[in-house]
Amino acid sequence: MRTNSRKTFLSREQRLGLWFISPWLIGFVLLTLYPILATLYLSFTDYRVLSPPRWVGWANYRELLLDTENFWPSLGNTVFFFLELPLALILGLALALLLNQKLRGMTIYRTLFYLPSIVPVVANAMLWLWLLNPEHGLVNTGLRAVHIPAPAWLASPLWAKPALIVMDLWAVGGSMVIYLAALQGVPTSLYEAADLDGANAFQKLVSVTLPAISPVIFFNLIMGVIGTFQYFTQTFVMTKGGPDKATLFYALYLYQNAFQYFRMGAACAMAWLLFLVTLAATFLVFKTSAGWVYYEGER
Amino acid sequence: MKHKTLSGIAGHIALIALSLLFLAPFAFMVSTSLKDEKQVFTETIQWIPSPIHWENYPAALLSFPFWTYLKNTLMICVGTVTGTLVSAALPAYGFARLRWRGRDAMFYLMIATIMLPAQVTQLPIFLIFRSLGWTGTFLPLIVPSFFGNAFSIFLLRQFFLTIPEELSDAARMDGCSEWGIFWRILLPLSKPALATVALFAFMGAWTDFQGPLIYVHDEAQYTLAIGLSSFLGRHGGQWNLLMAAATVVTIPLIVAFFFAQRTFIQGIAVTGMKG
Missing domain, CATH: 1.10.3720.10 (MetI-like)
Incomplete structure (x- = not known):
């Protein structure tokens, strides 16, 4: 049985395991992984919520590093x-x-x-x-x-x-x-x-x-x-x-x-x-x- | 022997002195909440006010929509506790009682997310909920709890690990499915751990400030935490009323703590983390 299941992409044990952890896994993808990447993307944009984000490269980081006021x-x-x-x-x-x-x-x-x-x-x-x-x-x-x-x-x-x-x-x-x-x-x-x-x-x-x-x-x-x-x-x-x-x-x-x-x-x-x-x-x-x-x- | 009792007495004296130091702010809070304005602003501190002004409590609770805020807070608490319990037990079982390739990698990934500051994910999550039209509702405060909170999963996993594997093996021999083992054997044995998880979820939702601050704008939807801070903004300087309100909001947690003290302390000890 073991050798059989190795042939499929995920073994029976793995599918069962993933099914059990799926509440966390789905949450991880939607509420952690995606937001981290979105945060990275948005950090290179000028985004004031009301209009769509505009790519500005490193400008935000540069401004922050030069911002001695705050x-x-x-x-x-x-x-x-x-x-x-x-x-x-x-x-x-x-x-x-x-x-x-x-x-x-x-x-x-x-x-x-x-x-x-x-x-x-x-x-x-x-x-x-x-x-x-x-x-x-x-x-x-x-x-x-x-x-x-x-x-x-x-x-x-x-x-x-x-x-x-x-x-x-x-x-x-x-x-x-x-x-x-x-x-x-x-x-x-x-x-x-x-x-x-x-x-x-x-x-x-x-x-x-x-x-x-x-x-x-x-x-x-x-x-x-x-x-x-x-x-x-x-x-x-x-x-x-x-x-x-x-x-x-x-x-x-x-x-x-x-x-x-x-x-x-x-x-x-x-x-x-x-x-x-x-x-x-x-x-x-x-x-x-x-x-x-x-x-x-x-x- | 003599040396031992001496150091014991010294230890007690140190502990009593420290206890007084730690309790003094509570005493000051309650004492202030029972004074009128004249008694509040005195040169020396009157610990037991005379006369005692109990009427500060109804006055404080009437000067802002306390019951509405309490109802809102409880709704969020109940939703969050439900979500946390439902979504923590299954992954905990998958991490503790099943053996599969990739499990440990997933587990470490999950542990790593405990350290992730909310700020890193907060803004895109806000934008998601905004585009769903959920701002101004309690949904952004409740729905995420249905997606398995890493801290709660970890806590339950640690508990599941302590339940003898023989129980599961015997059930497997009888043809019980993993779901059956989870539902009929592990969960009933895990009531204390589930209580710990529920308690922490409740406390977290009860005291959460930043969540409601970001998502709730309508005053009718304020939680106690937000309501209290806006009460502070309006009644700055009326320390007797402010302390009465602070006492009222603190008491449920202290009561909960006394009823579930063991649950509490063990939960913190198991995970090595602050709530």
Whole structure:
């Protein structure tokens, strides 16, 4: 039977497999592959939605690269925001390590730390506009109480990005849960071996724990880079890119190009540059760490 | 032994201090939502307002069409959850329980799409839906969920892999088709995983902002997320009403979380990804 089916283009197994994955496969072609290629085509056109696209070659890309008024600031702001990634890593990992000590009430603490990350993003934006209110917000009231100079946060070009970083770090519980799961997956035999060698807690952290969960850390960082390029709703709701373009991020400028200035060509060029960054990041993930997913029952 | 209890106490103290830090914004939100304007703008913070102004809640909900927005949001949520469940289970079975050439390549391709930023595909998709005349309806927000979301497929696949192959083999011996195995054996055993997928789909649709922002223009079709942001635009500065609205929108998710906590945490842990 096997040799028979090899003669047709697709084997019986393959046809069955493709049939089962067809909902995804059709979606992939229609809603992923075609749009990626269409984005590429449109990025070489002048397209203002109401009239058909007109081929302009590299003009969109050239204009973007020469655009020091918006494009480069948006890229710079986004790169600045990468600062959040190591902070979130350290905080998320520290919380996970604290929770991994098998103390009583661990699940309660885990719940409390996780809770902020399920607040709907717009409600979260409203809440933090108020928390960071320079006059009456909780943050500055607290800072004044301990005599630390209170910045104007979202109203200040210098402090607007750090303000958003503080807001995001509040929701660090999401990555904490991931790190905690990774920590619980580290084989205890490794720690027992380290104990036999007389390793102290710090040595165990550096030479057992961190290497064991490094694929998860790495994966989270890469996803963080891609996520930062998509940072949109918070700035759209809270600052609209201001003050003084301090929070004009890549995704926000892309959105403005597409839906406010109706420069679809330029927006598509930005999208394709983003696609290249993502491709590079994806390549890195697949190349350097085959182990970031744990295949339990795989044979 | 003594050393152990000491470090345990220190650990608890650190955790309690951190918990207070993480909970303070919630407390501030609820506390503000129960104050009148005079109580909001005070020098020092009154955590428990006196008197308590419960009337802020009806006032906030009456100052924008809350129930309409809630109905719209729920319609989109139900549609999205249905679509996600229907279209995630089949591919997950194809990736987890069938062996065929090209399967792994397809699987890696699918995993790679998880990393693809929405912006890369968003504009042509918008143009497609526009040419179909679907802008201004909920269809662009619901229909894509019927085409197999990679994250949900991955989550279900991981779960399917843990179900012993012997069950399928026994059924095959009895002449059961793959569809029969999928429908009568795997799916009934996978209720917890399906619940996780449903929950994430619900949360995603409930909080989605950019989707409705692009596709919904008529105020009668606003979702809670969009409605809330336009409420913010109109009532900027009325923090008590804004916080009441924010609390109302947040509570369903917190309730859902408490009911399905295990489902939640396991789902995140399995996939190693944020929702």
